[in-house]
Amino acid sequence: METVINGYISQEFVRDTALLPLADETPLLESGILDSLSLLQLVVFLEEKFGITVGDTDLLPQNFETVNSICAYLRAREPEMQNAQG
Amino acid sequence: MDFSLSAEQRELVDAATAFARQELGHDLAKLEDAAEFPRDAWRACARFGIQGLPVPPSLGGAGADVLTTTFVMEALGYGCPDNGLLFSLNAQLWSVEHPLVTFGTLAQQQAYLPGMVSGDIIGGHAMTEPGSGSDALHMRTRAERSGDDYILNGEKQFITNAPVADVLLVYAAVAGRPGMAGLSAFLVDAGTPGLRVTSAFEKMGLRTSPMGEVALTDCRVSATARLGPEGAGMAIFNSSMEWERSCLFASAVGGMRRQLDACVAYARSREQFGQPIGKFQAVAGKLADMYVRLEAAKLLLYRVAWLKQQGKSAPAEAAAAKLFTSEAWVQSSRDAIQAHGAWGYLKEAGIERDLRDAIASTIYSGTSEIQRVIVARMLGL
Ligand SMILES: Cc1cc2nc3c(=O)[nH]c(=O)nc-3n(C[C@H](O)[C@H](O)[C@H](O)COP(=O)(O)OP(=O)(O)OC[C@H]3O[C@@H](n4cnc5c(N)ncnc54)[C@H](O)[C@@H]3O)c2cc1C
Numbered sequence: 001m002e003t004v005i006n007g008y009i010s011q012e013f014v015r016d017t018a019l020l021p022l023a024d025e026t027p028l029l030e031s032g033i034l035d036s037l038s039l040l041q042l043v044v045f046l047e048e049k050f051g052i053t054v055g056d057t058d059l060l061p062q063n064f065e066t067v068n069s070i071c072a073y074l075r076a077r078e079p080e081m082q083n084a085q086g
Numbered sequence: 087m088d089f090s091l092s093a094e095q096r097e098l099v100d101a102a103t104a105f106a107r108q109e110l111g112h113d114l115a116k117l118e119d120a121a122e123f124p125r126d127a128w129r130a131c132a133r134f135g136i137q138g139l140p141v142p143p144s145l146g147g148a149g150a151d152v153l154t155t156t157f158v159m160e161a162l163g164y165g166c167p168d169n170g171l172l173f174s175l176n177a178q179l180w181s182v183e184h185p186l187v188t189f190g191t192l193a194q195q196q197a198y199l200p201g202m203v204s205g206d207i208i209g210g211h212a213m214t215e216p217g218s219g220s221d222a223l224h225m226r227t228r229a230e231r232s233g234d235d236y237i238l239n240g241e242k243q244f245i246t247n248a249p250v251a252d253v254l255l256v257y258a259a260v261a262g263r264p265g266m267a268g269l270s271a272f273l274v275d276a277g278t279p280g281l282r283v284t285s286a287f288e289k290m291g292l293r294t295s296p297m298g299e300v301a302l303t304d305c306r307v308s309a310t311a312r313l314g315p316e317g318a319g320m321a322i323f324n325s326s327m328e329w330e331r332s333c334l335f336a337s338a339v340g341g342m343r344r345q346l347d348a349c350v351a352y353a354r355s356r357e358q359f360g361q362p363i364g365k366f367q368a369v370a371g372k373l374a375d376m377y378v379r380l381e382a383a384k385l386l387l388y389r390v391a392w393l394k395q396q397g398k399s400a401p402a403e404a405a406a407a408k409l410f411t412s413e414a415w416v417q418s419s420r421d422a423i424q425a426h427g428a429w430g431y432l433k434e435a436g437i438e439r440d441l442r443d444a445i446a447s448t449i450y451s452g453t454s455e456i457q458r459v460i461v462a463r464m465l466g467l
Binding site: 012029030032036037038039040041043044047053054055056057058059060061062065 | 397
């Protein structure tokens with residue numbers, strides 16, 4: 001999961017190549033890698049890739065602060081992901 | 087996706103159309119001239135149940151789903167020529183009530199929603215600032231924590247309903263938390279010391295929808311006035327905008343249908359060169375184009391409403407629907423004037439008003455240019 005998400009963010013949103021390879025703990029919002037629009041693009045990607053729905057109340061900075069926090073958020077949704085796959 | 091109306095929805099839509107025709111839009115020319123907010127019509131809407139549409143039954147509302155709400159707002163746009171009233175209603179529904187329903191604590195919901203449903207409490211949302219319009223998140227307004235309170239300082243402008251609002255949902259950045267992490271929203275009651283609503287702006291259209299400026303000077307609010315957690319501002323704003331971009335614009339779709347009906351009736355009855363003007367291909371073609379735009383806008387909006395109903399994020403779809411519908415609303419309003427000739431240009435015909443009102447729709451809820459930016463970004467550009 002970390003590899004998929006890190007890969008997507010690195011390819012789509014990292015403009016400054018000095019930040020590559022991207023660490024899973026790099027602050028994405030504070031560093032400006034994710035802005036309000038790229039966050040929405042990422043949400044659409046996560047919904048499609050992992051078969052979840054990211055509710056309005058989940059779009060909180062703490063869920064998207066780093067690759068690790070995105071993965072933690074997704075892992076908490078694992079039952080939903082399994083249902084979508086099953 | 088099936089957008090056919092159930093028997094229950096059909097009944098509601100018919101009732102909303104009849105209600106709008108009979109009870110709304112009275113004395114509109116006079117109200118417009120005076121830029122007066124139609125408080126009686128606002129209360130009538132509350133009695134009909136408009137302000138209660140997205141509110142759960144436990145708080146006095148109807149708990150209607152997104153598609154049903156979209157159909158009803160379209161019916162209002164069809165039956166009621168007072169676009170200003172509809173705009174004010176929509177501003178409260180999607181930018182204040184909806185956030186309260188989605189992010190509010192029970193105490194916040196109980197404090198505001200029953201009063202909004204009954205028409206006694208009016209709300210507005212205050213995001214835009216002198217230095218941040220399209221770039222809304224780069225605001226200057228600050229919220230500084232002070233014990234159990236926050237102290238708000240800043241300025242907001244172009245705020246719909248502000249001059250008549252009992253409560254404003256004010257967006258501010260919490261001091262010391264950078265970027266989106268600090269962006270938060272606060273429910274600020276009218277009359278709170280340090281909150282000042284100034285000059286109602288004089289607008290070219292939507293004249294019955296009051297708009298004002300908001301100044302916050304050491305305005306102290308309790309931490310219980312914060313909607314959602316600290317940092318939820320982006321989520322709240324984004325959620326409001328996606329809903330607004332489907333439901334608010336349903337009223338514009340209703341307005342386009344009203345215009346088309348009027349144009350068809352006029353083109354069948356007005357004769358020139360010995361025949362109804364609708365027999366001239368140039369006129370008929372214009373009306374056919376109005377129909378095509380109306381149907382396309384309707385489908386785009388219904389699809390966004392359907393996606394939202396499935397709980398899906400729909401940033402590109404909502405932006406495309408907003409962009410297309412607002413531009414179509416302007417074009418349809420121009421065509422309606424053209425089809426009516428000089429009569430359409432006269433104030434007393436009540437046709438030119440739609441054009442003045444429609445132009446704003448390409449600016450509020452994010453300009454047309456910004457919708458293109460969103461679509462392009464979602465395309466990966
Ligand atoms: C009738 C009406 C009601 C409103 N009600 C409210 C309300 O209730 N609450 C609230 O908070 N705000 C409200 N607004 C404000 C509205 O949200 C802003 O007007 C809007 O976001 C645009 O900001 P601006 O007017 O400062 O224009 P600016 O952002 O200064 O834009 C000026 C021009 O530059 C273009 N532009 C800017 N950035 C870009 C870019 N990146 N790419 C391409 N073009 C760009 C814009 O499209 C526009 O054409 C209302 C506005 C109107 C007209």
